[in-house]
Amino acid sequence: MPETIGFLGLGKMGLPMASRLLDAGFELRVYNRSADKARPLADRGVAVMKSPAEVSTRGGIVISVVSDDPALESLAGDDLAEALGPGGLHISMSTVSPAISRKLAAHHSRFGAAFLAAPVFGRPEAAGAGKLFICASGAVAAKQRAQPAFKALGQRVFDFGEDPGAANVVKLGGNFLIIAAVQAMAEASALAEKNGVPRAALLDMLTQTLFACPIYQSYSRRVIDADFEKAGFRASLALKDVELAVQTAADSGVPMPTLSLLREQYLAAMAKGRESMDATVIALEAAEAAGLKWGS
Amino acid sequence: MPETIGFLGLGKMGLPMASRLLDAGFELRVYNRSADKARPLADRGVAVMKSPAEVSTRGGIVISVVSDDPALESLAGDDLAEALGPGGLHISMSTVSPAISRKLAAHHSRFGAAFLAAPVFGRPEAAGAGKLFICASGAVAAKQRAQPAFKALGQRVFDFGEDPGAANVVKLGGNFLIIAAVQAMAEASALAEKNGVPRAALLDMLTQTLFACPIYQSYSRRVIDADFEKAGFRASLALKDVELAVQTAADSGVPMPTLSLLREQYLAAMAKGRESMDATVIALEAAEAAGLKWGS
Numbered sequence: 212m213p214e215t216i217g218f219l220g221l222g223k224m225g226l227p228m229a230s231r232l233l234d235a236g237f238e239l240r241v242y243n244r245s246a247d248k249a250r251p252l253a254d255r256g257v258a259v260m261k262s263p264a265e266v267s268t269r270g271g272i273v274i275s276v277v278s279d280d281p282a283l284e285s286l287a288g289d290d291l292a293e294a295l296g297p298g299g300l301h302i303s304m305s306t307v308s309p310a311i312s313r314k315l316a317a318h319h320s321r322f323g324a325a326f327l328a329a330p331v332f333g334r335p336e337a338a339g340a341g342k343l344f345i346c347a348s349g350a351v352a353a354k355q356r357a358q359p360a361f362k363a364l365g366q367r368v369f370d371f372g373e374d375p376g377a378a379n380v381v382k383l384g385g386n387f388l389i390i391a392a393v394q395a396m397a398e399a400s401a402l403a404e405k406n407g408v409p410r411a412a413l414l415d416m417l418t419q420t421l422f423a424c425p426i427y428q429s430y431s432r433r434v435i436d437a438d439f440e441k442a443g444f445r446a447s448l449a450l451k452d453v454e455l456a457v458q459t460a461a462d463s464g465v466p467m468p469t470l471s472l473l474r475e476q477y478l479a480a481m482a483k484g485r486e487s488m489d490a491t492v493i494a495l496e497a498a499e500a501a502g503l504k505w506g507s
Numbered sequence: 508m509p510e511t512i513g514f515l516g517l518g519k520m521g522l523p524m525a526s527r528l529l530d531a532g533f534e535l536r537v538y539n540r541s542a543d544k545a546r547p548l549a550d551r552g553v554a555v556m557k558s559p560a561e562v563s564t565r566g567g568i569v570i571s572v573v574s575d576d577p578a579l580e581s582l583a584g585d586d587l588a589e590a591l592g593p594g595g596l597h598i599s600m601s602t603v604s605p606a607i608s609r610k611l612a613a614h615h616s617r618f619g620a621a622f623l624a625a626p627v628f629g630r631p632e633a634a635g636a637g638k639l640f641i642c643a644s645g646a647v648a649a650k651q652r653a654q655p656a657f658k659a660l661g662q663r664v665f666d667f668g669e670d671p672g673a674a675n676v677v678k679l680g681g682n683f684l685i686i687a688a689v690q691a692m693a694e695a696s697a698l699a700e701k702n703g704v705p706r707a708a709l710l711d712m713l714t715q716t717l718f719a720c721p722i723y724q725s726y727s728r729r730v731i732d733a734d735f736e737k738a739g740f741r742a743s744l745a746l747k748d749v750e751l752a753v754q755t756a757a758d759s760g761v762p763m764p765t766l767s768l769l770r771e772q773y774l775a776a777m778a779k780g781r782e783s784m785d786a787t788v789i790a791l792e793a794a795e796a797a798g799l800k801w802g803s
Binding site: 402 | 667704712713759768
């Protein structure tokens with residue numbers, strides 16, 4: 212019989228993840244800041260609670276999936292850690308800073324509860340299908356206890372050791388590689404087009420050969436189709452991830468010139484009111500810089 | 508019966524390509540600036556000639572594989588185009604500028620000869636095994652005539668239309684994407700290591716999942732092993748490719764901030780006498796910038 216899980220945060224990723232846990236036989240108690248997001252789960256008989264602390268049971272498991280450090284911090288305050296108490300486990304699956312994971316791990320331990328960082332790679336569709344890649348770090352016993360939930364949510368779990376911040380660093384590094392790839396594809400596309408080669412010809416060739424992998428194949432489609440309006444992943448959230456990486460790099464003494472450049476590209480996108488467009492919209496910035504008109 | 512092919516340039520790529528043509532049944536007449544490089548072919552009975560013009564027969568096919576624009580221009584002067592004459596075909600498989608391809612195409616046509624740009628993706632091992640990816644552009648009939656040679660050398664041919672410069676733009680764009688990926692992997696690796704995560708843990712995870720493709724998998728090994736000494740592809744040649752892309756971008760009005768950054772990284776590598784190390788040595792620059800010591 213699977214454990215009951217408290218689930219915090221029913222946004223673009225959280226909702227399909229919670230649904231997936233439900234499909235896998237877990238009982239859930241859920242909370243979201245705006246309660247209407249919980250409707251699809253309530254319709255399936257899930258208990259919708261009025262506060263983060265109410266979703267947790269003493270010694271139980273809570274999973275949180277929220278958009279940034281402040282949201283996580285406001286959920287995971289004294290009440291939650293205290294409600295979990297001795298033997299409790301908080302699995303934090305958001306993309307947040309390593310610093311906040313380390314801080315919250317220390318905070319939870321004061322109440323006898325464990326804290327795992329377990330950010331994920333994958334779009335909402337992958338979340339709903341249990342096909343995420345999960346990066347986990349924290350205490351060994353806590354990772355062991357999280358396995359049934361991880362198994363329901365992910366196709367694979369990668370273990371980055373006991374430092375609760377480690378998995379967050381990996382997630383920020385991975386997101387950085389993704390948007391660096393988008394920026395490079397956009398610059399190469401602009402070069403091609405100003406020299407008479409359609410970007411589709413360039414990118415189709417490369418993504419069938421040297422770069423035949425999920426990131427290049429899916430994001431090159433966005434670039435080719437100039438499909439930036441409907442956000443799979445919002446540009447404002449990508450900028451947030453970039454800022455977290457910039458801060459982590461500064462804190463740990465790591466010059467990252469490509470990362471700095473990506474930050475400028477997102478700031479330029481924000482300056483044009485493109486925060487709710489897809490994270491790949493930096494490709495449009497690169498094209499416009501070259502005097503090209505892509506899309507509508 | 509395959510045509511006799513004149514082959515110019517027996518360097519790291521040219522020699523295995525010429526050998527492969529020989530394996531496939533073509534007769535060759537070869538030329539290389541330093542004749543000793545032709546020894547392995549001479550031992551197989553290949554005619555080694557004393558000048559570029561001597562390798563070509565009237566109306567025949569010549570393939571050139573040289574390291575840069577000046578080398579190509581010095582080979583492909585009046586003598587060669589004149590020796591090829593009406594019905595002749597020069598297949599230029601070097602990584603050179605689109606500008607020189609356009610110029611040489613015009614030059615060859617004055618003697619009634621055709622000129623194809625057909626740069627390739629793949630390392631010397633792929634060349635020897637006939638597994639290159641070939642990007643071709645130029646006149647339709649010339650591309651048709653080149654098919655038997657392309658078939659022997661490549662696993663796949665991509666056609667970029669009739670502008671002889673187009674395939675070179677694609678090759679420069681592809682090489683740019685490759686080194687941009689190396690730089691991004693290096694920055695992310697430095698971030699990970701300064702935060703306690705071994706770069707092998709980060710890169711192994713990413714190259715088994717989101718970035719499971721040849722470029723990330725092979726170049727991440729170089730980064731993980733700090734294996735920069737033995738050049739598969741020399742850093743000085745990578746800088747040459749970057750400079751060609753920078754020039755092409757300038758000529759066509761394309762701001763490419765990531766490309767500019769890569770140029771700085773290669774200049775830093777050159778400043779330390781690293782020109783004969785592998786092109787991935789920019790990863791070492793990124794690590795050193797963060798105060799990390801990788802490799803020997």
